[in-house]
Amino acid sequence: MIRNQWYVVLESDEVKTGMPVGVTRLGEKMVFWRDGQGKASCMVDVCPHLGAPLSLGKVKDGHIACPFHGFEYDTSGQCVVLPAYGSQGKIPKALRVKAYPVHEAHGLIWIWWGENVPKDLQPPRFFESLENERFVFGRFRDHWPVHYSRMAENQLDVMHLPFVHHNTIGRGNRSVVDGPYIELDEGLMNVWVMNRLDDGSPVKKPKEVSRPDRRPFLQFRFPNLWHNWIAEDIRIVIAFVPVDDENTIMMGRFYQKAVRFPLAAQLFNLSGVIGSRVIANQDKRVVSRQVPVKTSLHMGEKMMSGDYGILTYRTERNRLKALAGQAED
Secondary structure, three states: OOOOEEEEEEEHHHOOOOOOEEEEEOOEEEEEEEOOOOOEEEEEOOOOOOOOOHHHOEEEOOEEEOOOOOOEEOOOOEEEEOHHHOOOOOOOOOOEOOEEOEEEEOOEEEEEEOOOOOOOOOOOOOOHHHHOOOOEEEEEEEEEOOOHHHHHHHHOOOOOHHHHOOOOOOOOOOOEEEEEEEEEEOOEEEEEEEEEOOOOOOOOOHHHOOOOOOOOOEEEEOOOEEEEOOOOOEEEEEEEEEEEOOEEEEEEEEEEOOOOOHHHHHHHHHHHHHHHHHHHHHHHHHHOOOOOOOOOOOOOOOOOHHHHHHHHHHHHHHHHHHHOOOOOO
């Protein structure tokens, strides 16, 4: 995983007021809760006293209280109440839990996963074309037994459609790929896909394809958020939520603004969710059996020009890891 990044990790309604939630994310056990004002917080799910899980405790006066000895921690992770010392006791500064910055927007919860939080930390960015539009959405979710990089790369793979999705989105046998053309801007990959029938003409490599005069087909915002721009009125957004190095949660949404009447919109969203699940399961059948479960830039694969999206993703991931002081893949 790339450190010093904002990761989508939960949906907002998964964290209820007054009720701690324990989950595993990014290979760590974490606890989420809301304070008295409803603001979400996150920290490592271990009390530094004797290692009890804080997620089994209670939310008390905006703090999270350990279930073992009642130690209370504020949203920064500092112990502020130690019952055994009494109200006048001096609490050791070392009695502290690692906390992560949290941002909540669009019904999603992000955490900034890293070390040495910058003083000018900027909030994460979503997809601008969805932010101010009147979309409604249906949700879907699934667990995949792979590293999140496999899932991200699968959604940037423009050559697999006629084969994995031959009876759904890949109908028509448009197996020849010109490009793809990609623009990378501040952690956002914009991808234009050019799939066509085999008419005998040579394949165009990415550098031979000019920028299409239309919006991108796909977008990927590092580190784990993907956007399929199906039409102006219909989109799919997926967060590839890392559980650990071998498990990922697909947290998806089918967005639409084509149907507004509430009951009709619900039925339309349901059909979109069902279709998205069918397509995702076609991918899962293959991706869950790829080896290794985690990808890296230099792994001996024989890549083609159509894999340019995957190569761009891996190269940018390595660059971001280097900026965070991590070893390259």
